[in-house]
Every structure is written in structure tokens, then in C-alpha cells.
Amino acid sequence: MAEKNLESKFETHLKDVTFKVLRYSGEGDSTKFEEYKVPVIGGMTVLEGLIYIKENLDNTLSWRASCRMGICGSCGMFINNFPMLACQTQIMDLNSDVIEIKPMPNYPIIKDLVPDLTKLIEKHKSIKPYILRNDNAPEEIEGEFYQGVEELERYEQFTFCIKCGICLAACPTVATAEEFTGPQALAQAYRYSVDTRDQGFDERKEVVDNPLGVFRCHFAGSCSEACPKGVDPALAIQLLKKAIVKDSLFGKKLVHDTKILPIKQENPKKKDNIPPAPPKSVE
Amino acid sequence: MVKNLLGIKGWIAAGRFSLQRYAYTLQRITGLGIITYLLMHLYVTGFKIKGKAAWNGIMETVHHPILHFFEFLLFVGVIFHALNGFRLILAEFGIGIGKPGRQVYPYTTSVDRQKGFFFFLMFLVLIIVLVGAADFYLLPK
Numbered sequence: 177m178a179e180k181n182l183e184s185k186f187e188t189h190l191k192d193v194t195f196k197v198l199r200y201s202g203e204g205d206s207t208k209f210e211e212y213k214v215p216v217i218g219g220m221t222v223l224e225g226l227i228y229i230k231e232n233l234d235n236t237l238s239w240r241a242s243c244r245m246g247i248c249g250s251c252g253m254f255i256n257n258f259p260m261l262a263c264q265t266q267i268m269d270l271n272s273d274v275i276e277i278k279p280m281p282n283y284p285i286i287k288d289l290v291p292d293l294t295k296l297i298e299k300h301k302s303i304k305p306y307i308l309r310n311d312n313a314p315e316e317i318e319g320e321f322y323q324g325v326e327e328l329e330r331y332e333q334f335t336f337c338i339k340c341g342i343c344l345a346a347c348p349t350v351a352t353a354e355e356f357t358g359p360q361a362l363a364q365a366y367r368y369s370v371d372t373r374d375q376g377f378d379e380r381k382e383v384v385d386n387p388l389g390v391f392r393c394h395f396a397g398s399c400s401e402a403c404p405k406g407v408d409p410a411l412a413i414q415l416l417k418k419a420i421v422k423d424s425l426f427g428k429k430l431v432h433d434t435k436i437l438p439i440k441q442e443n444p445k446k447k448d449n450i451p452p453a454p455p456k457s458v459e
Numbered sequence: 460m461v462k463n464l465l466g467i468k469g470w471i472a473a474g475r476f477s478l479q480r481y482a483y484t485l486q487r488i489t490g491l492g493i494i495t496y497l498l499m500h501l502y503v504t505g506f507k508i509k510g511k512a513a514w515n516g517i518m519e520t521v522h523h524p525i526l527h528f529f530e531f532l533l534f535v536g537v538i539f540h541a542l543n544g545f546r547l548i549l550a551e552f553g554i555g556i557g558k559p560g561r562q563v564y565p566y567t568t569s570v571d572r573q574k575g576f577f578f579f580l581m582f583l584v585l586i587i588v589l590v591g592a593a594d595f596y597l598l599p600k
């Protein structure tokens with residue numbers, strides 16, 4: 177019965193691809209590859225292939241995913257020898273009849289393709305990823321911080337980080353120094369420190385200016401090659417090194433003295449050339 | 460739980476990354492190679508203070524074709540290390556890796572922006588090594 181249904185479901189069936197998935201039961205330390213034949217339709221992603229396997233072939237297979245649109249950062253996997261988001265990788269783009277999927281390296285495996293990202297999150301937290309002020313706590317400041325477009329562009333691309341952890345899976349330094357702060361957190365340390373609203377450079381410098389911090393990076397650049405969001409952590413890290421060297425050698429701190437604009441309380445005057453809204457078309 | 464840390468394998472064969480990643484590994488290997496040579500060099504030149512006979516003796520030992528080849532390898536290593544090190548120094552001062560900006564797909568990264576310079580330097584390494592090889596092996600001494 178299933179056969180017929182499947183055929184109609186996959187009428188744009190392009191080819192069959194073998195998914196070679198690394199399995200781990202969650203206990204002991206033995207892992208093994210298991211193969212599944214997946215019928216591929218146009219536009220199908222690796223994540224959809226995994227969903228096909230779970231629905232039709234083997235419901236014990238585990239992986240992590242949520243948004244299936246490259247936003248939640250759950251589905252980082254090692255696909256055909258490169259760390260990628262499964263939901264953002266189309267099977268046909270891989271140009272291969274066999275797709276080998278392993279959990280992201282440099283993280284402990286919880287089960288099958290599910291890595292333990294605890295360390296990533298701890299490292300991220302350690303650099304204080306929020307606006308720090310040495311005057312008032314941000315919530316006490318009445319008004320808006322002034323920030324120009326150029327000032328925004330100094331850090332904007334680093335805010336695109338979705339904490340998928342792919343960069344740490346790519347990093348050769350993390351591969352041998354598990355405690356290295358890593359590209360994700362270091363890029364965020366820079367992202368907050370150059371933000372003109374922030375005054376926490378000194379506090380973050382304390383966290384990252386040590387042998388396991390920013391200077392452990394030797395610019396292999398793999399994090400930036402692999403990052404699915406164009407964050408370019410390697411760029412942020414080099415700029416952070418530069419900022420710290422400037423501070424340590426020449427006493428030139430990365431400090432910001434942003435103007436705080438008072439919030440206009442009264443309603444802004446309405447321009448008279450704005451036409452009235454059209455009448456409601458539905459109740 | 461399986462640890463799944465790549466370890467040294469992450470320096471040598473970690474996937475489909477570009478050559479800049481492997482320059483990281485080579486920089487380390489050549490750096491360690493140069494230090495090893497430095498120690499050997501100090502040991503060998505130390506024979507000078509033991510008198511002429513000792514010096515001549517050790518000179519004879521080191522004039523071995525295999526050691527001569529190692530010397531050539533050292534030369535290749537030093538050239539690579541110096542030029543690649545130059546690139547890293549520039550990059551770590553933020554030179555030639557671009558500025559942060561609004562990212563539009565397909566994204567470009569600091570690694571891409573440096574690629575041209577990297578290949579230029581590797582080409583220079585090749586030229587210098589070829590000239591050196593001629594000097595080591597072809598030109599009459």
C-alpha cells in the first residue's frame with residue numbers, strides 16, 4: 177500500500193540517494209553507519225531527507241531541527257565532509273549519490289546526529305553578550321542611544337549569528353583545545369564591544385585576553401568558510417585582537433561616548449498632506 | 460557519551476576547507492621544524508670551541524646527502540613560514556581582510572578577500588624554492 181502512495185507523493189522524483197548516517201545509541205562509545213535509500217524530489221533538503229527516513233524507514237533516527245529555514249540554528253551537521261545546516265542544504269546541490277551525514281565534530285554526541293552544545297552556550301554567556309554600561313543600567317536610562325548607519329555597520333553582520341555552533345565544528349584550534357573560547361563567542365565579544373551603546377570592553381577583555389581566548393586563534397579561517405549566515409567570525413576575531421593590542425600596548429581603549437536622545441513625549445505633529453486611511457473592507 | 464573531538468585530525472583532514480586552513484597546520488609544522496633546526500645548529504656550531512679536529516669531524520658528518528636534503532627542506536620551510544607569517548601578521552592587524560558591512564547572499568568573508576594575496580604569496584614561495592633548488596642542486600659549488 178505504502179508503495180503506491182509514495183510514488184504519487186514523489187512524482188517529481190529525480191533520483192534515489194543513499195543517506196549514510198552515523199548512528200550512536202547514546203550509550204557506550206560505539207558508532208556505526210547505517211544506510212537509507214531516499215527518493216529525492218526537486219528542492220528537497222538534507223533535513224527533508226532525514227524526515228523522510230524517520231517517517232518511512234526508521235523512526236529511531238534522532239536529529240535536532242526546528243525552524244527548517246536557517247534561523248533557529250538547530251540542525252548543524254557534518255554533511256559530505258563539511259559542517260552545514262541540514263535545512264539549508266539541497267540534496268541536488270551536493271551532486272552526489274551518497275550523502276554521508278555525521279554529527280558536528282568537536283561536540284560530544286548525545287544520540288545519532290544530536291550534538292551536546294552546552295559548551296557553546298557557556299562560552300557565549302562568558303563574554304557577556306549584552307549591552308554593558310558603566311553609567312546607569314540600560315533600563316534606567318531615559319531616552320534612546322544615538323547610533324548612525326556607519327556605526328551600525330561595524331557590527332551588524334555579527335548579529336546574524338544563530339548560535340548553530342558550526343564554526344566551532346570547523347575550527348582546527350577547538351579540535352585540539354576544547355576550552356578555547358571559540359569563534360562564535362569571540363565574534364560576539366567584538367560585536368558587543370564595538371556597539372556604540374556599549375561600554376563593556378574592559379570587562380570582556382578580561383574574559384578573552386588569555387591563552388585560551390582571542391590569541392589562541394591563528395586565522396585558519398574555517399569558521400568563516402563554514403558559517404551559514406555570513407557572520408565571518410574570523411574577521412571579528414582579528415579586529416578584536418587589534419582592539420586588544422591597541423589597548424594593551426598604546427592604552428587606546430575601545431570606548432564609546434554615545435549621545436542619548438531624550439524620547440519625545442508629546443505626540444509628533446501630524447503632517448497635513450497625509451491622506452486619510454481608506455475605509456475598512458472587512459469587519 | 461562519545462566525545463567526538465577531532466584532535467590532530469582536525470589539522471590535517473577535517474573536510475572540504477580551502478588551503479588557508481592547511482597553511483595553519485604548515486605554519487605550525489614549519490615553526491617547530493625551524494626551532495628543531497635551531498637547536499641542532501647550536502649543537503653543531505658548539506663544536507667550534509672543542510678545537511679544529513672536532514669541528515672538522517662534525518663537518519664531515521653533516522656533509523651527508525640526506526642531511527643536505529634536510530637542509531633544503533628547512534629552506535623550503537623557512538620561506539613558507541616567513542611569507543605565510545607575513546600574511547598572518549597583516550591579517551591579525553586587520554589588513555587585507557576587509558571591513559564588516561551589510562552581508563548579502565552569497566556572502567563574502569575575510570578568507571575570500573585574502574585568497575588572492577595568499578595565492579600570490581604561495582606563488583612567491585614556489586619561485587623562491589625553485590631558485591633555491593637550483594642553487595642547492597644544480598649550480599656548481
Ligand code: HEM
Pocket residue numbers: 393394395483486487488489490491493494497540541542543544545547548
Ligand atoms: C621571517 C621570519 C619569521 C616570521 C615572519 C614568522 C612569523 C610567524 C607568525 C606570524 C606566527 C604566528 C602565526 C599564528 O598566528 O598562528 C609564527 C608562529 C611560529 N613561529 Fe614564526 N616567524 C618567523 C621565524 C621563525 C623562526 C626563526 C622560528 C623558530 C626559531 C619560528 C617559530 C615559530 C613557531 C614555533 C610558531 C608557532 C606556530 C603555531 O603555534 O602554530 N618562526 N611565526
Ligand code: SF4
Pocket residue numbers: 336337338339340341342343344359360363399402403404405406407408409
Ligand atoms: S558565527 Fe556562524 S557558524 Fe558560528 S554559531 Fe554563529 S551562525 Fe553559526
Ligand code: FES
Pocket residue numbers: 240241242243244245246247248249250251252261262263264
Ligand atoms: S532547522 Fe532551524 S536552522 Fe535548520
